[in-house]
Amino acid sequence: MFTLEQLKDYMRQRAEEDRALRSVTVTGGTLEEALESACQELDIPLKRLEFDVLQKGSPGNLGFGKRPWTVLAFEAKSKAALQGTEKADFLPELDAQQQLVEENEDGHVWVRLWHDGAYLKVTKPKGNGKAATEEDALSILHQRNVRDINRQVVKGALKLVTGTYGKVGEYTHNPANDTLMSVEVDDQEMRASVILTPPGPNGADISAEEIEHFLKNNGVVHGVLSLEIEKLVDQPEYNKKITVAAGTKPLPGQDAKIIYNFDTTLRIKPKEIEGRVDFKELNTIKNVLKNEELARKEPAQRGVAGRTVTGRSLPTRDGRDVQFQLGNNVALSKDGLRVLSTSDGQVMLLQDHITVETVMIIPGNVNNSVGNINFLGSVIVKGSVDDGFTVKAVGNIEVMGNVGKAFLETHADIVVHQGINGGGEGSVTAGQSLWSKFIQNAKVEAGSYVIVSDGILHSRVVAGKKILCKGKRAKIVGGYLRASEEINASSLGGIGSDETVLEVGFDPKLKEELDDLVSQNEALEKAFNQHNLNLQSLMKQERIVKTLPPEKLAQKKEVLSKYNETKAKLEQLKTILEKKQGELEALRFSGKISSSGAIYPGTRLIIKDITYDVIRESSAQTFIRDGNIIRAVKYEEIEEDEIVRRP
Template structure:
């Protein structure tokens, strides 16, 4: 009844017996060896509509399996679409591999993925489509940044571990013996930054990773880079190790119970620990860190490192100075960390106040945070912030609307002044170069060859000097512009609970005064204006 041609067409002999209906032909095909072939319904329908006498009727076609490969737009994935055979031949594994190669896929190929999709040819319906990933690119793995691995317990870490009493309670004033090191002790090992791991696309393109950030190991006082290993820092004196940026130092430490009239002022080349209080009128000055376990009342604390006060810092208006200054001052080149402050002048790189700052004058190179690090909910009430890059607090100002001033990125004014001076200097340098060029043209007219040669040499040396000066000024201008942009980019004031009325906000050369209380919000400089952004 049926026969197949060389090109895969299934023909039915209709000369000897005319089939009664289309359904008859389809049912006959389903019972024949050609049941999987694609039925040509159009040809069968045309036969019953035609009056012509046909000898043979095209009823079906054999179709081979097909495999199409598609590559994602980012070239990180290649997918295969398999159309199963309809009475035709299957696609072998080798044939499929050639199709993949021809599509441009050359990396990230997994034969198991391909075998899985090809296996559908044996159990899926004829002519059905199946999709699957057959190759996967690999994104680059960025390098790890350089890291410092400490081998000793620093003063700061030691103070986080109070001594345990026999009854199980903790003595917050007793931290045991001071941690000390001897000369030659290994303090820090620097783990170098890693270059990262290269990625690739399925078409074979390499994707370069970003190397990890690196930094130079810094040897502070009392330490040195190991002569045998540039990644190790060792102690050169006996003393207590303290962290510094990208390194460590070793200090002698002075410990005292109270700083009062009996002790006198404390001035020490190293770190100082006061286990109790600093009483009114007393001064503590140190080249290292200063840690005060109790309170500071109307005292002066000055450190070339960090200052930490575990109790309150309390002062008042200095009546002898017509109430123009405060009786309590904390000044650090590093960070200041206190629980709460009142009528105190605070100056440091970063200033952290756990609970509240009440009528304090604050100056920070970078950050002022009132509250705990993970959830700053403290209060900044009254006083003046003379300079900072960022301020974060729960509440800023007071519900009564009392006036207070906050100056952010105030150092940008100085940068602008330096930029203006740099532009003026560059203008003068360009003018000198113009004058020298005129001098060259004039000297070129001299007839005395020797005199002309000497004069040209002098002019050339002067030109070189001014060219170098112009280049240095242009580099300085670029550096100042970058510094100002970086400063303003990170400058903001954030109130996590409320920003009250009466707060005069200065960011760089712009001013904004709040005239009502705002919910949680952030103030920052946008398009040359101070904008208040509210949390959604």
């Protein structure tokens, strides 16, 4: 409730503001006309105008009941008021005027007679609604036979508009004519209603406190609707059931829910790259790492009991738990709310069990129906790998059929049961060893062994340790083969075949790095020599003419910059080259090249830095380095345990 001091302060403030305010009351057939008149009277633009609607206009009906708009207009005081729009944007047409009127609401005066006196409350208007006036308030007070009216308090209520009741006068109370009230509770005790009878002359209205007290005395102790009661006090509805209390329905607990961090259905979703769909990348494999979260559980929630308006508890059920179904290579977290992988692999839902498979089995060929494979475990392909497709794995790759112009890559072993025919385009890379029936027109690299039963034809093969061809047709014809320790086959080279180059006695990777550095060095030396020639030419011209023209000076500056830059790169590369050469020479690989059968002319043998070109056919020999020459000795057999694949 407001106090007298609040009222006095407010009235002083408003009086000071009103003295400084320029205002005018105008009328017009439309709101637009009224505001235009106000702008002319005050000599200000529309965007600086504020106004209150004192009377809403009406066009009437057939000329009857026509009512003009009456507006109290004044110059805006705040910056916010100056942010209005121009006339064309602001003033509505007739339809818009009618909509504006509908959205506006006048302020209200509420008078209630309670046991200790008469009380008054004022509410604010909405939009451009009309504010309640002192005349309105006094009229209602007189209708209710209120005496000893404190008009100063009435004025304060109209100014402050606090929305709360304040005592403004007295009346002759007749308790026999007070509002009567009854309460009804429905059969389920979930709703309580009151029925009011109107007060007689000088009878007291009902107050919110009285309604709440009455409900409590009649056993309604829960779910009392205070806002509805306040509304009923302001706008009483008599001889009608009004709901004033509502029970709380019981809320069952939410069941536990498992949220999977992977797609539980096999859906083919081709990868899109720069607007083009790659139908080889089907995204059907969900790889996971060890200790990765695969699923989590949102725990079941406890239910919330309901309560009737009489306070009786309504029981409910708690949410039901759900258990994880665990498959292979997964485990629960300590809190039991997460499923974690215990190894790398492919996660999937098999018969509702969360499973991580460390071995992926492709039942047929790797083709358009399967797409490229990228897997954190091992891959077994029951068929072949078709041209253009890729199989990548962290574990072993085993192909029961052939490998065409395809790309295979793994950190572990690769086994190809039928053979590799790369067509000069594919590549096969094994971090450890590779076994294949044959290798033809392919690029193959293995960190340890390359073991072949039917020979290597016209291919580029690199092995970290040995290249071993064991079998009646296990020949090496054409191509470029490198190994650190040994190359061994049933025959080397061929009559009329392409050149066959075999290198041993060094780390192949280190040698490739060194070869690349040598190529870079040669290119830099060539560029450096050219820059040097250009620079010398310009300097010679300068000595002759003493002063070079501006374009030649600019050219000399550019050439000198390139000369110095290339020289610095050469010096840096020379340091790296010397380091790599030292590393290569420090390796103590003896290296040998062997053939159980023929060694044909046209075969080049390289052991460390010594090269030997075969010019006469020979057979059953092993070639080794002896000082600064390569010497042939008796053939040394392949040790059987070296070609056996170990698990």
